[in-house]
Amino acid sequence: xxxxxxxxxxxxxxxxxxxxxxxxxxxxxxxxxxxxxxxxxxxxxxxxxxxxxxxxxxxxxxxxxxxxxxxxxxxxxxxxxxxxxxxxxxxxxxxxxxxxxxxxxxxxxxxxxxxxxxxxxxxxxxxxxxxxxxxxxxxxxxxxxxxxxxxxxxxxxxxxxxxxxxxxxxxxxxxxxxxxxxxxxxxxxxxxxxxxxxxxxxxxxxxxxxxxxxxxxxxxxxxxxxxxxxxxxxxxxxxxxxxxxxxxxxxxxxxxxxxxxxxxxxxxxxxxxxxxxxxxxxxxxxxxxxxxxxxxxxxxxxxxxxxxxxxxxxxxxxxxxxxxxxxxxxxxxxxxxxxxxxxxxxxxxxxxxxxxxxxxxxxxxxxxxxxxxxxxxxxxxxxxxxxxxxxxxxxxxxxxxxxxxxxxxxxxxxxxxxxxxxxxxxxxxxxxxxxxxxxxxxxxxxxxxxxxxxxxxxxxxxxxxxxxxx
Amino acid sequence: xxxxxxxxxxxxxxxxxxxxxxxxxxxxxxxxxxxxxxxxxxxxxxxxxxxxxxxxxxxxxxxxxxxxxxxxxxxxxxxxxxxxxxxxxxxxxxxxxxxxxxxxxxxxxxxxxxxxxxxxxxxxxxxxxxxxxxxxxxxxxxxxxxxxxxxxxxxxxxxxxxxxxxxxxxxxxxxxxxxxxxxxxxxxxxxxxxxxxxxxxxxxxxxxxxxxxxxxxxxxxxxxxxxxxxxxxxxxxxxxxxxxxxxxxxxxxxxxxxxxxxxxxxxxxxxxxxxxxxxxxxxxxxxxxxxxxxxxxxxxxxxxxxxxxxxxxxxxxxxxxxxxxxxxxxxxxxxxxxxxxxxxxxxxxxxxxxxxxxxxxxxxxxxxxxxxxxxxxxxxxxxxxxxxxxxxxxxxxxxxxxxxxxxxxxxxxxxxxxxxxxxxxxxxxxxxxxxxxxxxxxxxxxxxxxxxxxxxxxxxxxxxxxxxxxxxxxxxxxxxx
Numbered sequence: 027x028x029x030x031x032x033x034x035x036x037x038x039x040x041x042x043x044x045x046x047x048x049x050x051x052x053x054x055x056x057x058x059x060x061x062x063x064x065x066x067x068x069x070x071x072x073x074x075x076x077x078x079x080x081x082x083x084x085x086x087x088x089x090x091x092x093x094x095x096x097x098x099x100x101x102x103x104x105x106x107x108x109x110x111x112x113x114x115x116x117x118x119x120x121x122x123x124x125x126x127x128x129x130x131x132x133x134x135x136x137x138x139x140x141x142x143x144x145x146x147x148x149x150x151x152x153x154x155x156x157x158x159x160x161x162x163x164x165x166x167x168x169x170x171x172x173x174x175x176x177x178x179x180x181x182x183x184x185x186x187x188x189x190x191x192x193x194x195x196x197x198x199x200x201x202x203x204x205x206x207x208x209x210x211x212x213x214x215x216x217x218x219x220x221x222x223x224x225x226x227x228x229x230x231x232x233x234x235x236x237x238x239x240x241x242x243x244x245x246x247x248x249x250x251x252x253x254x255x256x257x258x259x260x261x262x263x264x265x266x267x268x269x270x271x272x273x274x275x276x277x278x279x280x281x282x283x284x285x286x287x288x289x290x291x292x293x294x295x296x297x298x299x300x301x302x303x304x305x306x307x308x309x310x311x312x313x314x315x316x317x318x319x320x321x322x323x324x325x326x327x328x329x330x331x332x333x334x335x336x337x338x339x340x341x342x343x344x345x346x347x348x349x350x351x352x353x354x355x356x357x358x359x360x361x362x363x364x365x366x367x368x369x370x371x372x373x374x375x376x377x378x379x380x381x382x383x384x385x386x387x388x389x390x391x392x393x394x395x396x397x398x399x400x401x402x403x404x405x406x407x408x409x410x411x412x413x414x415x416x417x418x419x420x421x422x423x424x425x426x427x428x429x430x431x432x433x434x435x436x437x438x439x440x441x442x443x444x445x446x447x448x449x450x451x452x453x454x455x456x457x458x459x460x461x462x463x464x465x466x467x468x469x470x471x472x473x474x475x476x477x478x479x480x481x482x483x484x485x486x487x488x489x490x491x492x493x494x495x496x
Numbered sequence: 497x498x499x500x501x502x503x504x505x506x507x508x509x510x511x512x513x514x515x516x517x518x519x520x521x522x523x524x525x526x527x528x529x530x531x532x533x534x535x536x537x538x539x540x541x542x543x544x545x546x547x548x549x550x551x552x553x554x555x556x557x558x559x560x561x562x563x564x565x566x567x568x569x570x571x572x573x574x575x576x577x578x579x580x581x582x583x584x585x586x587x588x589x590x591x592x593x594x595x596x597x598x599x600x601x602x603x604x605x606x607x608x609x610x611x612x613x614x615x616x617x618x619x620x621x622x623x624x625x626x627x628x629x630x631x632x633x634x635x636x637x638x639x640x641x642x643x644x645x646x647x648x649x650x651x652x653x654x655x656x657x658x659x660x661x662x663x664x665x666x667x668x669x670x671x672x673x674x675x676x677x678x679x680x681x682x683x684x685x686x687x688x689x690x691x692x693x694x695x696x697x698x699x700x701x702x703x704x705x706x707x708x709x710x711x712x713x714x715x716x717x718x719x720x721x722x723x724x725x726x727x728x729x730x731x732x733x734x735x736x737x738x739x740x741x742x743x744x745x746x747x748x749x750x751x752x753x754x755x756x757x758x759x760x761x762x763x764x765x766x767x768x769x770x771x772x773x774x775x776x777x778x779x780x781x782x783x784x785x786x787x788x789x790x791x792x793x794x795x796x797x798x799x800x801x802x803x804x805x806x807x808x809x810x811x812x813x814x815x816x817x818x819x820x821x822x823x824x825x826x827x828x829x830x831x832x833x834x835x836x837x838x839x840x841x842x843x844x845x846x847x848x849x850x851x852x853x854x855x856x857x858x859x860x861x862x863x864x865x866x867x868x869x870x871x872x873x874x875x876x877x878x879x880x881x882x883x884x885x886x887x888x889x890x891x892x893x894x895x896x897x898x899x900x901x902x903x904x905x906x907x908x909x910x911x912x913x914x915x916x917x918x919x920x921x922x923x924x925x926x927x928x929x930x931x932x933x934x935x936x937x938x939x940x941x942x943x944x945x946x947x948x949x950x951x952x953x954x955x956x957x958x959x960x961x962x963x964x965x966x967x968x969x970x971x972x973x974x975x976x977x
Contacts, residue, residue: 187728190736190756190769268546275549362532400944407912414908418901427757429768429887430686431897432677434565435538436531446524450517457513483531 043093047086054082076120081175083113088168095165114148128185133201137181144171146209166216196423207412214405215473218466221398236374237300243367244293256281261354280345295325326375440479447472511583519577530564601652602645603920613950614936622923625933629921650922659916665907669900676896686889691720692775717743723884736772738884771885778878785871816841916940
């Protein structure tokens, strides 16, 4: 199966992609330059322009790294490295510019933390490539930086003064440690994924599990929220920042028109690959797997569309409900389970796509499974002490600012859960000899918890750390 | 089952890493649940009542799920986790101590067979070869000692043997942290106090987890001499500060200007700046005085507890200030502390010392007309006293936390970045009347790096001992050439 795919997609030479990426970058930069010259907003080296340049370079680097992953053409890597370095330079300029305007390091809200995170991740990628000769790592980390920079465009980026609680040197210590440890966790995740690709994991089984999970998520959503073609979401009072209630414990559900049909369609699209998998198993005909994997691709695409429409309609628009007069707004934090379900489905789908990416050429380029396994462990050995120090610095700072070193605030609690997951990984590995696939899954779970602590807690479970969302 | 075997069973269960991992998972899952369900007292009772139906809330309360992090069974879980840590450490201690204090110094035949790294080189002069081995070990940072056992001689060296204790440091540091947390949970307290400018107060309000409040007297009074708020250009708060003085037994014992992030510590009690506000008691009131006969009106500012002289020499003072009044039986009473509907009784004293009492009932008529006064007074404004919101905490267990944190950092560095390596050498018979120098080594982590180092040692040995190729392995099947 994988053989066939390689032959289909292998381009005649590597020049096509290089030229394409080069032209793309030149075009994007030219357009931006013209726009900047016309708009006269701020200096050309300003943060927004530099960030845009970083995005362009990172995107080019991501495309080339992934091209290298697919085709194995070596010369992509040197260009990709150059682009990463250029993007890193632009990123550094953006950080420096913001730093000089704000008069403090950019650590105080989600936008600034992502700015620093992307910077750290690009740096670690360059280091991993130079020092450990893991060329392929960029094909996982660079797409993460691209997604992060795009995400940053959706966040408020104005330089805000620091509220009194954040005016402390411990802010820098705490957030620097957090960025370093989270970036190290991201690298360990990338390595663990590479291990799974290298380790000849059977994608069919994973496909069936993913599809089943998606079906469960969407069936659950539709059973509870499907209202004759509409999707019911919790009404949210944007001014009072709380849910609208009909009576005690009964929130008001408003209906987003026609979204229910789309989600029904997604459910059906997830049933198809599972059915094909079953057919393939029963008939012992592997050709059904190939159709099933195409089906998976379609359902993942539909889910991304579903998420985009969900976000767009939740953010803009007011909707009615049969139980109440008038139109009501809604918000993301009011619908944590829906959002978690949709995002979870997409993440599982993307993991599957990553695994599907395996092919012999790629396996030859990557370090051996043993090396990947060991390096994952070593990176976690770096991440774990950093994580510990990050929590400790946070506790010390909280003791200075809030009068208590531990308040069981959601962010704190989830940081502790992250710590526990990695502590579990280390114990299983050191004392029980967990290696290979089980350890890799553990490392992936750890990074999933990190992501939830970073984004999920900020947007779904606001607490004392709530200023991060601003 | 006898008592002893029951104890053995409990000990074995709690001394296993598997139990530890199970407890980690359970604690993690309940912690996660605690971030999803609204928790008391962080969430107000009204929020909980909005979010859950009465039935659900009753069950959540009964199971302790609305206050997971302080409920007894969560503390029991944490204690079990601690017990597990202790038992695991105790269980493995004898072995670790043996490796540290009484290591295998002489490599006997079965021990030689168990080592992953070893080499054998034919030599003519055994003792000389052993001293060469000792010298080469020294060159690679191993300080070797000569050991004899049953008449046979060998050398032994080890590096960073304290690495075996790393895990004890980490586990002990966790126990320190838990101990500190428990001490703070039992004898520590945390409350808040609002001190208006110029006043000294000594009673803080503690909130329990059920949303109830109780008062606690501090061993001193906190006097707020001044308080203020600096803002940025856009109006958001930049800095809150309070000048505080502590009064113990009637004497001022300490003073400090505190800001957010810079608390006042006195005898283990920490005072934090947490908020800033205006009290509902005015500092001064501003009136407009319009002469009844003729003349220009003038603005006068009267302190609440003082008086101001008018331009014609009469003095004006405030006799009563009622922030929110009502009238019953022709008498003014206070309805609430909110200064929304104030009544002021003014005293106007002339040169002869006669005082005239005048009422301004703000909501009815902001004037003193008809009260037979030489002036018509109307209330124009007020300046308000600031109060500083302070958080007061006493957490004697926090030193356990910080000691634990330092120990843990230390332990983790040892655990991850040091390795206990050991090397042995001895002279053995090759079974054909000749002699072989045997050298072997092992490490507790970073096998590949040690392997590379051992290869270097091997090369150095071969170079010094005549460059003969190492003997093919017959005794040791585990050896890698």
